[in-house]
Amino acid sequence: MQRKRYAPGRTGSTARTAVVLALGLGLGAGLAGCSSGAPADDVKVDAKAGVASAAAPPGRYRTLFEPCGSVPQAVLKEMLPGAAALPDPERERTYRGTAAVTYDTDRRVGCSWRADTPETSHRLSLDIERVVSYDTAVSDDDRAQEVYVRKQLAAGIPLPPTAPPEPTGTPGGTTGPTGTATTPPAHKPTTSGDTAATAPTPTATASTAPVSGGPTPSGAPVSGGPTPSGAPASTGLESRVLEGLGQVAYLDDVLGNAGANSRQRSVSVVFRTSNVIVTVSYRQETTGLSEAPDSTELQERARKVARLLADRLEE
Secondary structure (H helix, E strand, O other), X not given: OOOOOOOOOOOHHHHHHHHHHHHHHHHHHHHHHHHHOOXXXXXXXXXXXXXXXOOXXXXXXXXXXXXXXXXXXXXXXXXXXXXXXOOXXXXXXXXXXXXXXXXXXXXXXXXXXXXXXXXXXXXXXXXXXXXXXXXXXXOHHHHHHHHHHHHHHHOOOOOOEXXXXXOOOOOOOEEOOOOOEEOOOOEOOOOOOOOOOEOOOOOEOOOOOOOOOOOOOOOOOXXXXXXXXXXXXXXXXXXXXXXXXXXXXXEEEXXXXXXXXXXXXXXXXXXXXOOEEEEEEEEEEEEXXXXXXXXXHHHHHHHHHHHHHHHHHHO
């Protein structure tokens, strides 16, 4: 019988150790390759991983002022003429006002005042809201603008139309003597074999309807009839967008019947400054044979209080 050839160092345990080392080296190389190369096909990669986008900036205001002390007593005497005839203790309570019940005075506050006489009743109320966006991609100011727009549209006051950008060097333009492109005319008369060219129709942010009492996009005045709020059109006292108050503002004037023998007019001035929305509501009710409350007087008083609050926010 032929004997097996002896090889030095190839004992059973040594051979097994060599096999284990080889497998270990191969496994280590495979793991190293997996960690340094592209991920395997069955490995799920988180699509949200990566550089985090910058959060939207916060609003200007973090707190709100106390509302019942925000209107001077001299202004309250003008807004509430019936308070002058009240006994001293009751008159003082009237001028102090009644604070609105809220759960977070850093988010929303309000106050109201009321004075009655046998013929008329006056009520002034404030609502001040600080809007906070809980979406890191939407700023507090943008969220406040969304809330403001909903209020304006709910009042039936269209958003102002947005003017279209002026075209420069459009493909349809002609070249002048200096080589600069000029735009075609807005309207070209139709001739035989020719087609009229018209300018693009302006677009609006929410509605192409003009602001109440303002001109139509074509330049023609709004045809008559009362506005939805009840104030006559084209008098300058209809519900409308206001300028020079906060960043955006509007006024809503509503006349209606409060009862069988009473008339009521309610004027609301709403404006936004950064992430704060302020609503000033001023209402007068007349009874019996008294005339309906006057728009001019109520609007002037409501706008006066709104300006005071706008100045307070700028302090």
